[in-house]
Structures are given as C-alpha cells and as structure tokens.
Amino acid sequence: MQNRGKIVIRGIVQGVGFRPFVYALAEKYDISGWVKNLGSRVEIAAAGARFSDFCREVSKGTVLSTIDAVDVFPLDEEVGPGFVIRSSGEGSLDGMIPPDVAVCDDCIRDIFTPGGRYEGYWATSCVNCGPRYSIIKTLPYDRERTAMDAFPTCTACGAEYTDPACRRHHAQTIACASCGPSLALLRADGTETACADPVAAAAAMLDAGQILAVRGLGGFHLACTEEAAGVLKGRLGRPEQPLAVMVREDAVERYASPTEEDWGALRGRVHPIVVMEKRDPAGNMGISSLHTIGVMLPYTGLHHLLFARLGHDLLVMTSANMPGTPMITGTPDAVARLGGTVDGFLVHNREIVNRCDDSVVRDGHIIRLSRGMAPMR
Numbered sequence: 370m371q372n373r374g375k376i377v378i379r380g381i382v383q384g385v386g387f388r389p390f391v392y393a394l395a396e397k398y399d400i401s402g403w404v405k406n407l408g409s410r411v412e413i414a415a416a417g418a419r420f421s422d423f424c425r426e427v428s429k430g431t432v433l434s435t436i437d438a439v440d441v442f443p444l445d446e447e448v449g450p451g452f453v454i455r456s457s458g459e460g461s462l463d464g465m466i467p468p469d470v471a472v473c474d475d476c477i478r479d480i481f482t483p484g485g486r487y488e489g490y491w492a493t494s495c496v497n498c499g500p501r502y503s504i505i506k507t508l509p510y511d512r513e514r515t516a517m518d519a520f521p522t523c524t525a526c527g528a529e530y531t532d533p534a535c536r537r538h539h540a541q542t543i544a545c546a547s548c549g550p551s552l553a554l555l556r557a558d559g560t561e562t563a564c565a566d567p568v569a570a571a572a573a574m575l576d577a578g579q580i581l582a583v584r585g586l587g588g589f590h591l592a593c594t595e596e597a598a599g600v601l602k603g604r605l606g607r608p609e610q611p612l613a614v615m616v617r618e619d620a621v622e623r624y625a626s627p628t629e630e631d632w633g634a635l636r637g638r639v640h641p642i643v644v645m646e647k648r649d650p651a652g653n654m655g656i657s658s659l660h661t662i663g664v665m666l667p668y669t670g671l672h673h674l675l676f677a678r679l680g681h682d683l684l685v686m687t688s689a690n691m692p693g694t695p696m697i698t699g700t701p702d703a704v705a706r707l708g709g710t711v712d713g714f715l716v717h718n719r720e721i722v723n724r725c726d727d728s729v730v731r732d733g734h735i736i737r738l739s740r741g742m743a744p745m746r
C-alpha cells in the first residue's frame with residue numbers, strides 16, 4: 370500500500386483556493402509534507418498511512434479549479450512532521466491566470482452581518498471569490514504580485530490568512546475596512562466630497578436621477594436609474610443604444626422573463642450580462658427599444674451595498690467607454706474623459722491591472738467573453 374508520494378496537479382490551480390484546500394485535506398487525513406505553487410501546477414509532497422484517500426480527494430480539486438492532469442511520482446525526500454504551505458516557486462505560467470469571480474454568498478453574508486469584521490466593507494472576498502485576473506500583475510498568484518500588494522494586511526486579516534480553519538486561509542485578496550482598498554465619492558471635476566459613507570451618498574445621488582461613473586472590478590460603468598436613462602443617452606449622443614442593467618435578484622422577473630438556463634447563467638460564478646426577453650415587450654423602452662433586455666445581478670460587495678442603500682431595484686450599468694475603444698480603468702483618465710457626462714464618480718483606490726468588460730450571454734451562448742471568463746484557455 371502506497372503511503373507516500375509527490376503529487377503534481379496541472380490546470381487552473383492558482384487563485385482558486387487550492388493550497389488551503391490541500392492543507393485542510395492533509396489535516397483531515399493526517400498527512401505530513403508540503404504544498405507549493407509553481408505557476409501552472411501545484412506540487413504536493415505527502416506521506417501518511419491514508420495517502421491514497423488524500424490523493425483521491427486532492428484530485429477532485431476546488432469548485433473554482435480546472436484540473437488537467439494529476440500525476441504521482443516517488444517522493445525522494447523526507448517530510449514532516451506536520452504539513453506546510455511553502456512559498457511559491459518559479460514555473461510555467463502559460464494560460465494560467467484565473468478569472469475574476471462574483472462575490473460568494475458567504476462573503477455577502479459577512480458584509481451584511483451587523484458588528485462583523487466585514488460589515489459594510491465593499492471589497493470583502495475569500496478563497497472562493499473576488500478579483501483575480503483584473504488585479505494580477507504576474508504569476509505565481511501571491512499578493513505581492515497583485516494590485517493588493519499596496520495594502521499590507523492588518524493584524525486581524527493576517528490572523529485569518531494563517532488560520533487553516535478560516536475561509537480566508539491563504540486568500541491573497543483578504544482585506545478589511547482598516548487595511549484594504551477604500552471608496553471615495555468625487556464630484557464631476559474630480560474633487561473629493563467629504564462623506565462618511567460614499568456608497569450611501571452615491572445611492573442618494575442615483576435615486577435623485579443623477580448619473581455616476583462607478584469604478585468596478587475591471588473598469589468603469591456609467592450608472593443611473595431607468596428614469597435617467599434618457600438623459601444618459603442624450604449626454605452620450607447615443608439615443609438608440611440598448612443599455613445593460615443591473616437588477617436585484619428578487620426583481621429580475623419584473624423586467625425580464627428568464628428561462629431556467631438564464632437563471633443558471635445569471636447566478637453562476639461569472640455573473641454575466643444575460644440577454645433575455647423582456648417581461649413586457651413594449652416596456653422599459655428608455656433602456657432598450659428592442660424586445661430583449663440585458664440583465665446582470667450585482668457581482669461585487671460594492672454592488673450589493675449600493676443596492677442595499679438604493680430606493681430603486683434596477684440600475685443602468687453600461688461600460689464607460691466609447692464604442693470601439695477599451696474600457697476606462699484609471700480614475701484620472703475617467704475624470705478627464707467622463708467629467709462632462711456624469712455628475713460624480715464612485716471610485717476605489719485599487720489598481721485595475723487588466724481591464725475587463727462584462728461578459729454577455731444569450732440563450733446559453735457567449736456573445737462577449739470577458740469578465741469571469743477571460744482569460745479563456
């Protein structure tokens with residue numbers, strides 16, 4: 370019976386919670402050794418009586434991982450006692466950057482837990498969710514090679530990062546209100562407004578019919594209510610353009626007639642724009658004069674906080690770029706180009722390394738492959 374070996378797993382195994390997953394299984398099966406990130410593969414040195422069980426479960430991977438191959442080689446070194454996560458090494462990096470993932474239900478719960486560490490924090494994430502592609506500068510995927518490098522963790526975040534029992538064990542994006550990226554509300558000229566809760570102030574502006582540029586995961590959106598959609602189109606000089614909307618999950622059926630397949634796409638980890646039949650083919654003409662409407666659900670903590678403070682259940686959320694030009698990602702650039710179009714900016718101070726537009730799906734087919742899907746292998 371084999372009781373030791375070196376396991377090499379290839380595929381999308383970075384940014385998907387793989388190392389903490391392996392660590393937890395090592396504890397479960399009383400395995401000694403180590404796990405290490407090597408670009409497009411993870412290497413595990415493992416020894417213990419239940420090696421076979423460990424190997425079988427490790428091969429299943431995490432929810433977000435994609436495993437191409439699992440190989441087991443003889444282990445030519447002594448390991449243990451105990452199991453450790455080793456620092457990353459150099460390796461092959463081709464096609465390995467994981468995509469951004471919509472904020473997970475557990476993190477949404479954290480954001481709305483009164484008195485919790487993440488209450489009201491817009492960039493809450495864990496090993497199962499959050500930005501990846503849009504913040505990664507280079508691989509292997511570790512915080513120092515992402516836009517999160519600018520935000521050293523506080524003591525409490527550091528404690529969760531090293532706690533094997535925590536969902537944020539080895540979560541490279543871990544951050545909270547005291548150490549992580551923060552929000553600000555800017556006037557149209559780019560000067561900052563003094564407000565304790567930029568999200569609440571932004572929601573009040575939107576409810577009042579104003580137009581905001583909102584800095585998100587992969588770039589800026591132009592946001593407004595349905596009533597203000599005509600004003601937005603007028604300012605953009607694009608009266609006929611159908612606009613994508615973001616809708617609270619419990620209100621989707623007020624505007625669209627989703628099929629079961631549409632619901633699957635809406636709620637999946639990508640959270641794309643799903644083009645669906647309108648509930649009323651002649652309704653919501655200010656958003657789209659077609660019989661279809663492009664709907665997405667809130668997919669970041671910021672979006673969920675915004676809707677929690679908003680009187681409306683729908684926001685126009687269209688990419689802030691001119692047709693044929695790339696999405697705007699930097700705040701100074703946005704102010705320079707959009708200052709005449711919007712009444713203000715809701716921004717964060719985390720660098721967008723790779724711009725990423727919203728993906729679009731219709732009848733199960735990908736129309737635009739971007740956020741949550743890109744890079745595609």
Ligand SMILES: [Zn+2]
Nearest residue numbers: 473476495498
């Ligand atoms: Zn999460």
Ligand SMILES: [Zn+2]
Nearest residue numbers: 523526545548
């Ligand atoms: Zn913190």
